[in-house]
Amino acid sequence: MGILAHVDAGKTTLSESMLYLSGTVRKLGRVDHKDAFLDTYALERDRGITIFSKQAVFSLGNKKVNLLDTPGHVDFSAEMERTLQVLDYAVLVISGADGIQGHTETLWKLLKLYDIPTFIFINKMDQQGTDQAALLSELKERLDEGCIAFGKEESIETLEELAMTDEKVLDYFMEHESIRKEDICRLIKERRVFPCYFGSALKLEGVQELLYGFERYMEPYTGTEEFGAKVFKISRDDKGERLTFLKVTGGKLVVKMPVNLVDKEEKVNQIRIYSGAKYETVNEVGAGGVCAVTGLVSSYIGQGFGVEKGTAAPFLEPVLTYQMILPDGADTTKVLRELKQLEEEEPLLNIVWNPALEEIHVQLMGEVQTEILKTMIAERFHLDVEFGTGKIVYKETIKNPVVGVGHYEPLRHYAEVHLKMEPLEAGSGLVFDADCSEDVLDRNWQRLILTHLQEREHPGVLTGSPITDMKITIVAGRAHLKHTEGGDFRQATYRAVRQGLKSAESILLEPWYSFVLEVPSDQVGRAMSDIGQMNGSFEGPEAEDKQGMVRLTGTAPASEMRDYQREVWAYTKGRGRITFTLKGYEPCHNAEEVIEQIGYDSERDIDNPTGSVFCAHGAGFLVKWDEVPEYMHIKEDFLSEGSDEISEEEQTITENAHFGNSSYSSGYGDDPELLAIMEREFGSKQKERDRYSGYRKQTVSAPMPRKTVIKDTEPKKEYLLVDGYNVIFAWEELNELAKASIDAARNKLMDILSNYQGFTGCTLILVFDAYKVKGSQGEVQKYHNIYVVYTKEAETADQYIEKTTHEIGRKYKVTVATSDALEQVIVMGQGAYRISARDFYEEVERTEKQIREINRQQHGEKRNYLLDYAKEEDAKHMEEVRLGKKSEKLDKTTVSDPE
Secondary structure, three states: OOEEEOOOHHHHHHHHHHOOOOOOOOOOOOOOOOOOOOOOOHHHHHHHOOOEEEEEEEEOEEEEEEEEEEEOOOOHHHHHHHHHHOOOEEEEEOOOOOOOHHHHHHHHHHHOOOOOOOEEEEEEEOOOOOHHHHHHHHHHHOOOOOOEOOOOOOHHHHHHHOOOOOOHHHHHHHOOOOOOOOHHHHHHOOOOOOEEEEEOOOOOEOOOHHHHHHHHHHHOOOEEEOOOOEEEEEEOOOOOEEEEEEEEEOOEEEEOOEEOOOOEEEEOOEEEEEOOOOEEOEEEEOOOOEEEEEOOOOOOOOOOOOOOOOOOOOOOOOOEEEEEEEOOOOOHHHHHHHHHHHHHHHHHHHHEEEEEOEEEEEEOOOOOOOOOOOOHHHHHOOOOOOOOOOEEOOOOEOOEEEEEEEEEEEOOOOOEEEEEEEOOOOOOOOOEEEEHHHHHHHHOHHHHHHHHOOOOOOOOOOOOEEOOOOOEEEEEEEOOOOOOOOHOOOOOOOOHHHHHHHOOOOEEEEEEEEEEEHHHHHHHHHHHHHHHOOOEEEEOOOOOOOOOEEEEEEEEEEHOOHHHHHHHHHHOOOEEEEEEEEEEEEEEEOHHHHHHOOOOOHHHHHOOOOOEEEEOOOOOEEEOOOOOOHHHHHHHHHHOOOOOOHHHHHHHHHHHHHHHHHHOOOOOOOOHHHHHHHHHHHOOOOOOOOOOOHHHHHOOOOOOOOOOOOOOOOOOOOOEEEEHHHHHHHHHHHHHHHHHHHHHHHHHHHHHHHHHHHHHHHHEEEEOOOOOOOOOOOOEEEEEEEEEOOOOOOOOOHHHHHHHHHHOOOOOOEEEEOOOOHHHHHHHOOOOOOEEEOOOOHHHHHHHHHHHHHHHHHHEEEEEEEHHOOOHHHHHHHHHHHOOOOOOOOOOHHHHOOO
């Protein structure tokens, strides 16, 4: 259960009261006395505000409650929002003296966004001027009609209000004049009813009734059977050890349990259950438990473990960026490394190094956060920093759909990426998807492209600001079997995004605030005039209240309203107030002025190039963004609808153009699976030709199948992998020959297997160890009708056979000939068959006998005579000579040309 509130509403005081009344703490602490149980940091005690979310555990009857206290100040909203992602219930604290404030409405929107059942506690009801009926009416009007006053026992008026929220409940109430407890629990869970309690946390008034409501109406958490967990916080303890705070959503988390992270596996060393500053270690945590674990160094906020998926980007985000000014002589590299620790704990800090200006920039929510950050840096890293004037964080999006293309091909590298970029509604953020056939680009490469799209902020081309509100979809791509590396797709992906942005019409976005402005009635004209001058808009003024105040609600650019709060205080002489909430990003009201002021040149941004790199005559060359589509190997017209087919001739041209004339490509042309394995292992031995001379004539796009083709069932193709040296030393004849000459034994085996393959028709791969040959890069030879593989340095024949079997064993029938017992077990595990070297010898012997028998049956004992194969005219002529009917000396023209 989380506890949320506008700053100074009494949230921490309420937490303290709940822990005291439940028996968790013996002494009732106070914020103003700097001894609150959940204010565990010195900064929090000094300032009297909550900065970091905390955990406490208390019991209510047979229920165990994990209480998460969250920051109330708007500058620390990100910390609060991360906590919402793991809550089952929430308590929203509202000050009875101030009513619903601007940030309170933001919190309500977030609770609705995350669909969290909510209890409401209206605090400070002991202060003069508070009116319970008026406050309840305000709650119904500005939050939800389901806000209903609860007490220790529900009155008949409360039951009537509850009955009106659900038809089935109403029917039951009309018949029994009561409402079942399970129905109330359901209505709260479905967010149709929000129990409201009134009291004073400082004086312990109404708190016991609130606890009773928790115990009576909260339903225990039930998770999935499979393990799942969600990370909501990263921090470090007083010894600097990294802590990952998470909620177990299913199964159970156990000490030393391996956890799968992005690209590796890490183990949980310790599980801690925190309550305030203290903790206890446990061996396991079940579903619903909240804990901190050590041992995970790659976890991040919002990450999901097991069956749990990660969470989306937070709704609240900083709108100001500050330059961090370091003291003279500070090591910038070291400072950046240390600041990354803080960014890990607070991702919205977004610490960026600007290489052009050689400055560190930090994105923050406001001035209070900058003061806190300065103190934290001084305490943790012993470094005194200052911050410059905050500047607005702009963003960019596009107005029209476009396909961005990127190509990266310096010598011995290759990657091509095509991305469809479409604008989305405001506030959508970035959405990534793939709509590309695996026949065009392997799934692993597609996943890599998606990783590169998500791993960084992509700068726009107007001001270099981050892009947002668009969907980026992979529609095509190409890799080279030999030369493509992961980094090549990073470059091609980045360039595709930039090229797409240059091709589209970009829009500069700025943050806009929703505001509520309360001023005396005689100052309404001034307020309306100010809002108009700030390019804002507002609804008609609301009626004057008892204090003579008039309320204006509307929206305006954040850049225009940054210092307006001070002006309001000045011209209303302290009576007026204004509250802001971030509405979102909308088109900039003075885009041309901002673009000119920032002076960003996308063509001079060497860290974010817009062009692509191609290769010709053995050297790479740069192509400008507007010319890139003409050079791409997958053509734009192919990506359009209706281009579903490509001719066989075009496909052949494409393969020759982009993969060169490898030394064995023609031999493997009818066996793409084997070709892929060989290319991946060893590449091409023959130098690549100039692939792009006359590319406009030769290069066409690769096929992108869009239709499902069902082929007739065919027998599985058969492969035979032979461990060469294992067989040589197992066959007596070859073993004796090897003692005299290993080369002769190899050649003898190759001849035997060529005959065997010719009879059986299988694809035969003979593998020889070359792992001790220093510098060997591996080699593949075509010997008659079989393939002979020499492994590369440090790779044995066993390793090669295992790898190849894994690649093709599930799709084709694969048999491995070896006497290595371990190897036999491994290949069988990959779905292959195995035959020992001795059994294989007998199989070859039987085959040779069959070959001799077939040959004898076809040709019998007939001898081979010259005239049996001569042409009829020549044979007749020679017979006449034999009989003396013609001279033995023949004219040349009488005998047919043998050609």
